[in-house]
């Protein structure tokens with residue numbers, strides 16, 4: 001398999017980006033991260049990337065709190081293209097990706113979500129699972145389409161919920177599974193697409 005060039009979009013701490021990077025460095029994932037973009041100036045993901053010498057930039061979405069405006073999506077797509085990105089990985093990115101970004105990377109944008117989709121889409125899925133009294137939840141990696149946490153699934157893994165779980169303890173266990181699953185899913189998908 002040729003060397004994959006990844007672009008990562010995130011809004012938070014970037015622990016999934018770190019897991020992808022660790023998988024690359026340990027030889028489990030044959031890829032490089034060409035660019036990390038974040039809409040959150042305070043997200044640790046940008047600093048984390050820079051600490052590893054990875055180009056990292058802010059996508060300025062202000063004044064919008066949640067909207068990912070069309071012209072900003074176009075700019076984002078252009079940056080990713082210029083960096084030579086084959087596959088875009090959303091890793092805790094809190095805005096909905098639509099056109100023109102989707103069209104610029106058809107079936108080439110992946111997302112990781114902390115539940116067994118289609119159960120519990122949207123924010124804080126681990127809290128939703130506890131509130132629903134579910135006995136298990138999990139992690140899904142899927143191809144992004146224009147919906148929220150919809151799109152063809154690549155892989156899922158379940159995580160049992162203990163009656164004593166707090167949202168924090170459950171989220172921590174989910175994240176351990178995420179960090180293992182995302183690099184594996186990227187490899188599986190890249191092989192499927194012969195990237």
Ligand code: GRF
Pocket residue numbers: 010011012013014015016017045091092093112113114175178
């Ligand atoms: C993860 O739980 C991911 O599933 C969700 O947002 C969180 C991002 O965490 N979409 P991190 O920034 O990778 O640590």
